[in-house]
Amino acid sequence: MTNLRAKHKQDRNLRIVEAAAELFRRVGYEGARIEEIAGMAEVSVGTIYNYFQNKGEVLVAIVSMEVHEVLAAGLRIIAKPPKNVGKAIDALIATYIEHSLVYLSKEMWRQAMATSTQQPDSPFGKAYSALDRELANQTCSLIMKLQQQGSARGEIDARSVGELLFNNMNMMFIEFIKREDMTIKELLTAIHRQNRTLTLAIAK
Amino acid sequence: MTNLRAKHKQDRNLRIVEAAAELFRRVGYEGARIEEIAGMAEVSVGTIYNYFQNKGEVLVAIVSMEVHEVLAAGLRIIAKPPKNVGKAIDALIATYIEHSLVYLSKEMWRQAMATSTQQPDSPFGKAYSALDRELANQTCSLIMKLQQQGSARGEIDARSVGELLFNNMNMMFIEFIKREDMTIKELLTAIHRQNRTLTLAIAK
DNA sequence: TTCTAAACTTGAGTCAATTCAATTTCGGAG
DNA sequence: CTCCGAAATTGAATTGACTCAAGTTTAGAA
Numbered sequence: 001m002t003n004l005r006a007k008h009k010q011d012r013n014l015r016i017v018e019a020a021a022e023l024f025r026r027v028g029y030e031g032a033r034i035e036e037i038a039g040m041a042e043v044s045v046g047t048i049y050n051y052f053q054n055k056g057e058v059l060v061a062i063v064s065m066e067v068h069e070v071l072a073a074g075l076r077i078i079a080k081p082p083k084n085v086g087k088a089i090d091a092l093i094a095t096y097i098e099h100s101l102v103y104l105s106k107e108m109w110r111q112a113m114a115t116s117t118q119q120p121d122s123p124f125g126k127a128y129s130a131l132d133r134e135l136a137n138q139t140c141s142l143i144m145k146l147q148q149q150g151s152a153r154g155e156i157d158a159r160s161v162g163e164l165l166f167n168n169m170n171m172m173f174i175e176f177i178k179r180e181d182m183t184i185k186e187l188l189t190a191i192h193r194q195n196r197t198l199t200l201a202i203a204k
Numbered sequence: 205m206t207n208l209r210a211k212h213k214q215d216r217n218l219r220i221v222e223a224a225a226e227l228f229r230r231v232g233y234e235g236a237r238i239e240e241i242a243g244m245a246e247v248s249v250g251t252i253y254n255y256f257q258n259k260g261e262v263l264v265a266i267v268s269m270e271v272h273e274v275l276a277a278g279l280r281i282i283a284k285p286p287k288n289v290g291k292a293i294d295a296l297i298a299t300y301i302e303h304s305l306v307y308l309s310k311e312m313w314r315q316a317m318a319t320s321t322q323q324p325d326s327p328f329g330k331a332y333s334a335l336d337r338e339l340a341n342q343t344c345s346l347i348m349k350l351q352q353q354g355s356a357r358g359e360i361d362a363r364s365v366g367e368l369l370f371n372n373m374n375m376m377f378i379e380f381i382k383r384e385d386m387t388i389k390e391l392l393t394a395i396h397r398q399n400r401t402l403t404l405a406i407a408k
Numbered sequence: 409t410t411c412t413a414a415a416c417t418t419g420a421g422t423c424a425a426t427t428c429a430a431t432t433t434c435g436g437a438g
Numbered sequence: 439c440t441c442c443g444a445a446a447t448t449g450a451a452t453t454g455a456c457t458c459a460a461g462t463t464t465a466g467a468a
Contacts, residue, residue, distance in 0.1 A: 171371035201405035
């Protein structure tokens with residue numbers, strides 16, 4: 001039995017993340033005590049701090065799993081996007097946003113974003129930024145794909161446009177998670193309206 | 205001597221904010237102990253918590269002063285914007301961003317943004333959102349002004365375009381404060397590039 | 409098999425934000 | 439001028455995240 005050590009490590013890591021995910025969902029991020037997470041994961045408090053720099057990082061680890069699913073869903077849209085530029089962009093954005101609340105509550109998103117802003121250089125702060133960059137890249141890829149399909153003008157800079165669309169969506173998503181009463185539908189409608197001028201300008 | 209109570213209140217509030225501002229600047233947000241802020245302000249720890257819900261809110265109060273200055277500077281640009289659409293937008297954005305680091309360090313911005321995301325419903329969380337909205341409105345106003353001046357197409361939706369431009373800038377600003385090595389110049393160049401397709405589309 | 413050092417875990421202790429019951433101060437009615 | 443209750447202040451006590459010195463486990467060399 002080689003690498004018993006590595007196996008234990010993986011086990012403990014998983015147990016910590018799962019315990020935290022359940023507690024966060026049940027009592028919220030602030031309500032979850034590290035000591036209780038440790039108890040549920042059958043690990044000591046110190047061990048949690050051996051795996052994660054602080055409480056926020058445990059949450060960002062959960063976010064990271066969620067975003068990976070979002071990225072996978074995004075890939076499927078890009079593989080076969082609607083011909084119409086506006087519809088294609090709407091489809092990608094709707095996919096991102098509808099997937100975003102499957103595992104995470106608005107409160108969890110708020111905490112995760114706050115942590116990644118507060119500590120951009122911590123391991124998970126970096127991981128979070130990397131995920132954001134991947135999502136932005138995916139948005140740029142969609143624009144390029146639309147250019148290849150002949151539905152978007154070839155002369156526009158796909159990267160700039162993709163970043164602009166992604167940043168706007170991201171900022172609107174932040175507003176969305178800050179407002180407990182805002183619905184996904186309202187969010188999507190608002191973003192669609194904001195994008196309209198630009199999508200008309202890049203459509204062929 | 206009527207309203208001695210109100211006067212004391214105002215005095216203490218000011219002393220707390222000024223003490224905090226100095227300490228934050230000198231030792232950073234994390235390094236500033238509430239007890240020391242209290243000492244400098246000649247107030248007890250409890251009193252600080254009577255005026256502010258928590259440490260983060262003290263910082264957001266400082267940010268709020270800074271943003272009010274930014275808004276005033278923005279007004280001056282809108283009063284007499286460059287004729288060229290691209291130049292006008294660049295000018296407004298440059299004004300915002302160059303003013304943003306006068307009193308606040310990147311670290312202070314990170315903390316303030318984190319707090320306002322974490323606690324959107326606290327008094328200062330709301331104040332922060334309101335300021336953001338005012339800035340967005342100002343950006344929309346610039347677009348409308350450009351339409352009136354005849355430099356931007358009349359048929360575009362100024363509000364949508366303004367929000368899109370502002371949200372992109374805001375998101376880029378967040379990236380900027382997360383990266384200690386990124387310069388204002390780099391930031392402005394990146395935003396300019398992202399805006400180009402849209403500004404070309406709305407220019408007459 | 410036995411031993412050693414490196415890697416990992418542990419939980420009592422530290423530290424700093426936040427709370428709250430007791431105390432003080434203020435406005436104005438009598 | 440005196441006194442009462444509301445409003446504000448106070449700082450010792452509480453709370454909970456985080457640390458670190460001591461103890462335990464594992465890989466693999468002898």
